[in-house]
Amino acid sequence: MATKSMSCSSSLSLFSSPLTIEQLIDVLNLLKRCGFPQTRWHELGLTLGLYKNTLDIIKRDSDTTYECLTECLSQWLSRADNVDSKGGAAFDSLSDALKSMNENAVADKLDQEKHNACSALAIDIFNTHHPLLSQFLTDPVSVAIMLQREGVITGQVLASVESASPSVPNQHEVLLAAIIVAIQNKYSLLQTFASVLCKFTGNIKLGTIIQRDYDKTFHEHDHLILDEEESSESSGCDSNKSTPNYGGPLYIPQCKSRDFDELHAKFAKMFSNVRKAISKCPPPLEDLKTFIEDFNSDLEAELSFISNLQSVMRLIRKNCSLINIVILEAVVEHFEINDAQKYIDDYKREIDESCRSLSVDLCLNEPFDVVRASPPLKCETATYVLGWEATEHKLKDVTDIVSKSSGKFIKLINIKSIESITITCSFPHSLTGALIIKLSENLELLIKNGLVKLTVGYCTIWKKQEPLEEDLQKIKEQSHDTKRQKELKETVQQLRNILNEKEKELNKIKEKLQEMSSLKKTKEDQNEEECALVELKEVKEATNDLKEKLQRIKKEYDIKCHTDSASASYKIIKGMRMEKEQILTNKTGLLDWNESLIDIKREIAELQEQISLMSVHILNEREENEELMHKIKESLIDYKRDTLKLDQEISSEQTLVKREVDQQVIHQEIKEQLGKLIISVELHQTISKLSDDSGGPHTPPVEVLMTSFASHHKSNKHWYSPGFYSHHNGYKLCLRVRANGESEGSETHLSIYIHLMRGEYDDTLKWPVRGRVNLELFKRKHDKNHFAGKIEFNNDSNPEATGRVINGILLRSGTAAFVGEGGATFIPQGLLFKDYVKDDSIRIRITSVDLSGQGNSLPVSFATNGCIFEFRVNNFSALKKYNGSYVSDHFYTHEEEQGYSFVLMVYPNGVGANKGKNVSIFAHLTKGLNDDQLKFPFRGEFTVQAVNCHADQNHIEKVIRINEFTDPNETYGRRVAWYNVTGRALNGYGFPEFLGHEQLEYNKENNTQYLDDTDSILFRVTKVKVMSV
Structure with a gap:
């Protein structure tokens, strides 16, 4: 270890500033390792600041290219000619010179050498203090929260630390392992880690020691x-000496x-x-x-x-x-x-x-600092962005604007300029709330002086033309006080009351529409026509009045949620909220506040959506009834014209008997026309929908309406339709839709799949299935030229998608196969949003299904109940109660301990947003016996089952896929280099929502039970497919 430290320290001196002539051989070796072409020594010398005459003399007196390069670097290290004006004899000057010569590959290797040397030293410091950190680090969850906010660790690591509670050693293990990875990627994060530790009373000593070693190592040059x-002070500081320094x-x-x-x-x-x-x-x-x-x-x-x-x-x-x-x-x-x-x-x-x-x-x-110090944390940094030209202002302007807006709270660190002037300042962490209030009170002054953006700590206080959505997002991420939550709850209740009142008004309008519909059958003269028009006008006015009320309600709600940022009360409340947010950083209850606020906001959003849908529905009703009354009006006009014609005929010489007969015929024809018109309108208003509660098995053609499309597009969760049958006594099917695409259609297309389901007639059918399903996606805006497509089950289909369903996904309408067939690129999203989405929904019609079976009626291909590897999670309820986790023994992807080594990690109470709702399971790579012979990153999939202990079917089964789509950054499939004491990789991939808690106990209807009477669950790996070997 000592040899390694000395070597790293020696190499670090090479990257210090300035370099000296004694380091000539080190610089030569460095350029050689990085692949610098020696023939370009002359151009390098000019770029570093040497004169042409000097280089010509070097060329004349040297025999080889290597000697020329050596003498050139010697002159540079001696700071000859114009070297100082080019940045001096420093590592950064050499790197910049190589980049200006387009030797980018050499410059990158040079920078990597520096990074590797610094990273090795930083990790060495961390490992030195690792035993103390493992034993004495206090409040690891609060430390992890601040580290995540400072960008040292990811949100996934934070969730892992929280899920390891209440086991403090496990929390230490997860957190410290993640910090090692962070330091390896960016060595300066060790300094940030030390600064964060100093913010917690119990960790001050640990943080101070690490900071001292960091400064000693990286600042000694x-x-x-x-x-x-001060020049005489080099031997220490003893307060007992007679002449103190x-x-x-x-x-x-x-x-x-x-x-x-x-x-x-x-x-x-x-x-x-x-x-x-x-x-x-x-x-x-x-x-x-x-x-x-x-x-x-x-x-x-x-x-x-x-x-x-x-x-x-x-x-x-x-x-x-x-x-x-x-x-x-x-x-x-x-x-x-x-x-x-x-x-x-x-x-x-x-x-x-x-x-x-x-x-x-x-x-x-x-x-502006006079002593090198650790850079301030984000929570201790304030940033002003001003729309100034640097050449048009003096430093006095900067100091005035900072002092007038913040008093003496903050200290200027530096000033930068790209398009605007960015002023970075630091302040004591304990004064965060007071600083926010002070800045808020002077916000008008800052805006008048060209303020573009103002941030304090993690929070943006003001941003020019900031949209409401972004502001709401920031409020969601901050802790709110009880008073603010109470105000939001009162707003929600007010909206509910208003919504109920508007529903009553809507019902009254519907009653009026029904009365109008009954009147249209009996109105036969001009007076009745006028009454109908008056009624329609009243309905129209009532509809417009309701629309205006709804708009007014939305405006009032916007005002409540986004108050005037210039008002004093808004500034004080926001400042108090920021101060509370900083205080609560050290408390583990912070996430509960955020979750409560998210639930309130989600409830408000749902109410807004209901109000919007009501407005759309009213507008649609108004349009349809206007069209209906227009047709009725035309019919009445025709009737009047025919009546007038009859009157003219009466005045002629026709007999009274013939006139009465003709009049009855005409009246009958008009009556039939009106009846047909009414039926046509009623049919037009009625939309055929396939739903879970509709009676009887449905067969094509059937239609299904996918609502809340925008929400599904944002989350990209799987949406399953109700079930339907291919034909009478046929195969049961359902649709699966990914609004934001899947696989090669991800984020570019709408993806639609057909899944087989367990049906009533499976015993009499043949398997596997072959054939096609024809679909139409309705063009809602024009009601013609619908988008047609087909999905085929053929010999190239996945066997799991065409076989009889034994295990699968439990839906409201039955059990569906885990794998389906379909189109990942069914329709481009640009075309979809242009013509096919209406009222936040899409309509899909299954026009025809032509399926037949091959072979016999046995289940030819389905997810097997067999076992490659299985493990049992005992004491499940205790692990669930205390947010514990279980790690399986390791297993190999191939027989006889060949292939890749994995473990499965189970969280009985879930992780992240699924905590308290689902059982989560993840697959983690481990260090294996065959890693040197294998290809990384790993690419493949596992079929994992939670076994139904009541019957050999209806096992909960999902496929964990680690491929280029689920692992684009090679986070989960990379070879294990850093791991914890269990030997597993820190990051795993799987399903946070593998099994819902409501499914654990016995379900009589489905004959399922996954948590057995011994308080344990059996998990199996039934199939492994490797694609990276």
């Missing part, structure tokens, strides 16, 4: 400038402008003089520490490790910046150190003059 009193290295970043050099020099001079003044008349150490802790409670952890004045002064300097020395001012003022006050006043005056003259474009990407 940084450029340091020492003042006269109150110094420490002052961090001066590289590549600064001359103006910033002057600012740093002024600060160093001021701080040195103030420190001397304090050392002449030092305040009591404990009083000084107490005052600083009262000033910024976030410094309590660091103060607990301080035992002398020198360290206190270092901490004060660390919390100062070039333009913010508030903490130093407060100490000098509080302890009345008058000799130091004049130096502070002079410095403030000089800095103010510099800020007034210094243009913002000269400050871009320049650090």
Whole structure:
């Protein structure tokens, strides 16, 4: 381990800044390893800042290309010619030069060398402290929540940590294993991990030690400038020495402008003089520490490790910046150190003059910190985005806008510019709520000064032209106080009451429509026609009035949910909410608040959807009745015309008898026409639907209506239709629809599949099935040119899709085969949304089914009840109650321990959103005996059963597929490199909703029971298919 650490430290020095001539051989070897073409040495020298004359002399005096390259790098490391203006002799300058020469592959390998060296050192530090972390890390769930918000771990890891409760060792194991993977990908996340630990009282010591080792390892090569009193301090800090040193290295970043050099020099001079003044008349150490802790409670952890004045002064300097020395001012003022006050006043005056003259474009990407410190966490960072031109503003404009909007809460870190000016600041974590309130009160000032976006911690306080949906999403992710939840619940209740009233009004309108329908049969003269028109006008007015009321209700609701962001009450409430969100970060109940809020929002959305559907229904009724009355009006006009004609005939010389006979015939014809018209309208209003509660077995042609299409498109969950039969005494079938596509049609097409079901006549039918099913997707907007398609069951079909159904998926209408046949690319989504979706639904017609069986009536092909591997989860109820998990023994995909090694992990109480609702199961790769001979990533599938202990059928069966669609980033199928003590991979793939809790107990109707009388469930792997060998 020592040899490895020394090697890593030596290689790290190669990537430090600046490089020296002693590292010439290291630079040569590095370029050689990365594949730099030596013939391009001349161009490299020019790019690094060497003059052409120098390179010509090198070429004249050297015999080989290698000697030319060596001498070229020697001149560069000696900083000859114009090297300093190109960034100096530094690793980053060399990498930038290679990229400008289009040697991108070499530059990438160079950067990878640096990353590998740094990652190895970071992991070495982490492993050193791993035993202490495993034993003493407290509140791992709260730590994981903050790490997830800081981007160190994923939401899936957070869910795994939570699901490992109440076993703290298991939580430690999952969390620490995930952090190792994160550090391997980005070594600086070790520093973030240490900073997060310091936010929790019980973990402060762990975080401080890791941060100390990180700084010692990665910052020991940084450029340091020492003042006269600090230069002698190199052997430690002993408070008992007669002449204490109150110094420490002052961090001066590289590549600064001359103006910033002057600012740093002024600060160093001021701080040195103030420190001397304090050392002449030092305040009591404990009083000084107490005052600083009262000033910024976030410094309590660091103060607990301080035992002398020198360290206190270092901490004060660390919390100062070039333009913010508030903490130093407060100490000098509080302890009345008058000799130091004049130096502070002079410095403030000089800095103010510099800020007034210094243009913002000269400050871009320049650090304002005076001491290198850990970068602030996201929860301690505030960001202003202003629509400014950097050349048109001074640094004074930046300091004014920050100080006026936030007071003395925050410290400027840096300023960046791409299209707008981005000002990044840090602030004490404990003052989050107060800062949000302060910024909210000054929001109008910021907007007038070109504010584009304002964020504090994890929250966006204001964003220019931010849509309502995004704001609601952010509110959903934040913790809400009880008062806000109560307001939302009251709003929901108000909407329910309003909805009930509107339903009553709608029923009254329907009654009027029925009365109008009965009147149309008896109205035979002009007066009756006018009455009908008056009735229709009343209905039309009532409909319009209802529509206006609904619109007004929606507007009132929008106002309640999204209040005016400029009002003082909105700002205060939002600030209080943000403060509460930060306080609750350390409490495990945070997710329960979010889940409650999500449920309320979902309920509100459902009510909105019902109101919208009601509006659409009323409009449709109005259109249909207008059309109906128009036809009635035309018929009455024809009737009037015929009557007038009869009157004219009466005035002629026809006999009275003939006139009466003709009149009766005409009346009868008109009556028949009106009857046909009424029947036609009624047939048009009646839509044939296939539903679970419809009587009798249905055979084609049948139609099915898929509602809530937008919701299914967003979630892309499987939607199954009710069952129907291919013909009388035939095969039972159902449709399965994926609104957002499946497999090659994912996110581009609507996918439709046909699944066989267990039917009443299966014993008399032959298997497997062959034939076709013809479908039509209705073009709803034009009611013609419907989209036609067919699904075939042939010799190329999956045997599981064509065989008799023994085990499968339990639906309301029966048991369906797990695998179906169909079209993953049935219809493009662009065409679908244009013509085929109406009222948030699509209509599918099964026009005909032509199926027949081959062979005999035995179940030729179905998911077998046999067993490749099985395991039993005992004490199931206890694991379910305490959110425990069970890991099976490992098994191999091939016989005799050949192939890939896997384990199955079962969560009896579910994970994530399925917790408390379903049994979850996942397949995890493990380290196997044959990994060196296998191809990775693994691609294949497992058929997994939860066994029905009451009968040898109706086993819950699903296929876990790990392929290019389910695992595009090779997260689950990659070879196991990092794993926990069980030997399994950290990430597994499977079904969070494998088995519903309501299905566990005995079901008399289906004759199923999966949790047996011994409180255990038997799981089987019945089939394995490997496609990556």
